[in-house]
Amino acid sequence: MVDFGTQEENNRRKKIANEWWKKGTEAMSRQNWDFAIEMFGNAVQFFPEFMNYRQALRGVEEKKYGNNKTGARMVFLKVNSLRSRVKKARTAKDWAEMDKAAEEGLTLNPWDGQFNHDVGECCRERGFEEVATWAYEKAVQSEPENKTFLLSLADIYEQRGNYQGAVGIYQRLAKLEPLNGSYRSKITQLGASQTIDRGGYEKAKDTQEVKRGYEHDRLTKAEEADGPGMSVEADLQRQIRKEPENVGHYVKLAEYYRKEGKFAEQAEILKKGLEVSSDPNLREQWEDVEILLTKRQLEQLRDAADKGDANSKAKASELAKELIAREVDVLTRRIDRYPADLKIKFELAERYFRLKKYSQAIPLYQQAANDPRHEATVLVNLGKCFLAESRNDLARRQFEKAVSKLNFQDTPDPYKECHYILARLYEQSKDNTKAENHYNEVLAVDYSYKDTRERLEKIQGAAG
Structure with missing residues (x-):
């Protein structure tokens, strides 16, 4: 539960919310749905972290519409302004306002998947994890094949230690995208996390466990713990020595290292696992952590270069070339394994684009x-x-498609660049009317963008 202030203030909020709750309950008993919705809604606003108020509110909203699963008549005409409020609040990170706007949307259609997901998102940001989980579940119930909703639910399940629930969601995602290997890798990772948590290695619940945690920290600094159960690292290493052919042991130890932030050790144990197995999922995990380590090394070299170290600057340049070459190699092989995975194709296209290999980037982008x-x-x-x-x-055709999907609030730089390039292309083809329109779009949001003002004045001057 998130503390909104002093204990006195929290007690005051509880008392006020409870009064609204009582009035809502009385209205519900009389089937006065509108008044019940108003009262429960007030309770939610006063005490937003309390699950019971949310559940009661959604229940009477559904009863108001006779459980028709669609909400109010012509609802699509009424929700656009609320979706705009949600979007604006999200951009401003005003989570309380976003919560309020999304809940207003749900009074019109309590089965709206996006509004339920919006409630989940803002509640998670506010620290109301229980409410967020429930809201994500409602969103998935409304749109069971929405991958964004499913991923949000899986993520919060994992965050709250519900690994079995998260695995179930990733299994559903794998059925929706059978060629997406990242879901299978995640299922493997979650299995390891569940094993570690089940062993009691991370969550101390009483003073004895806290004491054991202290002993664990002390022991893992030594070469090896004194005996079983005293160090997760030592226990998993012992399992590997006992059954070196069991890939699962390597995966569990690698996951432990990942959660501890020991990425070099994670890479090393995954590499050892590959010596006894050619499991492609294991290889992908190893490749990912190796790339992560290389990126971190590159960041360190660039930081040193920024401080005037010429040697680090030269090393950073070489390492950057090695990194992108490695990424191209890895992504190319993953496309062979997951030919329908568009995200991998996008990532490979981005690497070719940075390398200025445009003819190779084009078909992947398409x-x-x-x-x-x-x-x-x-x-x-x-x-x-x-x-x-x-x-x-062909370039102009792509920019024309892109400009209709961009807006300045969400993507300011691409928005300006796209309009500017289109203006230049139209100016080049002597279509000054369209060029002027696009230059004006740029100046409307950035009056000093490049040479836009000078070019527009030149066109207007030529027109007389």
Whole structure:
């Protein structure tokens, strides 16, 4: 439970919320749904972290609409302003306002998956994990194949230690995307987390466990613990020595190292596991942690270079080349394994784009454009690729598609760049009316963007 202030203030909130709750209960007994919704809604606003108020509110909302699963008539005409409020509050990170707007949306349609997910998101940000979990579950009930909703639910299940629940969600995701190997890897990881937690290695519940935790910290500094049950690391190493052919032991120890932030040790034990097994999931985990370690090394070199170390600057340049070459190699092999995974294709296209290998990036971007998560970025970068290949007509077509999907609030830099490039292309083709329109779109949000003002004045001057 999140503390909103002093104990006195919290008690005051509880007392006021309870009064609203009583009035709502009385209205519910008389089937006065509108008044019950108002009262329970007030209780939720005064004490938003209390699950019972949320559940009661949603229950009477559903009864008001006779459990029709669609809510109010012509509801789609009424919710757009509320969705805009939610979006604005999310951008401002005003989680209380976002919560309020989403709950108002649910009074119109309590089965709306997006509004339920919005409640889950803002409650999670506010620290109301129990309410957030319930709201995510409601969202998934409404849209059982929505991958965003499923991932949010799996993530909070994992955060709260419900590994079995998280595994179940990832299994559902794997059925929706059978070629997405990341879900199978996550299932393996969660299995290891469940084993570690079940062993009591991370969550102390009483003073004896706290004492054992202290002893664990002391023992893991030594070469090996005195005996079983005193160190998770030593126990898992002992299991590997006992059954070196059992890949599961390597996975569990690697997961332990990951949760401890010991990524070098994680990479080392995964590499040892690969010596006894050719399991592709194990290889992918090893590749991922190796890339992570390389990125961290690169950050350290760049930090040193920023402080004037010329040697670090040269090393950083070489390591950056090695890193992107490694990423290209890894992503290329993963596309062979998961040919329908658009996210991997997007990531590989991004690497080719940075390497200025535009002809190789283009077909990957074209396929990745079918993924709505990256559509706008893909279209902009496709346009840039075609520009680099001197295919201006194709470039303009991509930028025209992209500009309709961009807005300044969410993506300010791509928004300005896309309008600016379109203006330049239209200016080049002597279509000054369209060029002027796009230059004006840029100036409306950034009056000093590049040479936009000078170019617009030149066009207007030529027009007389």
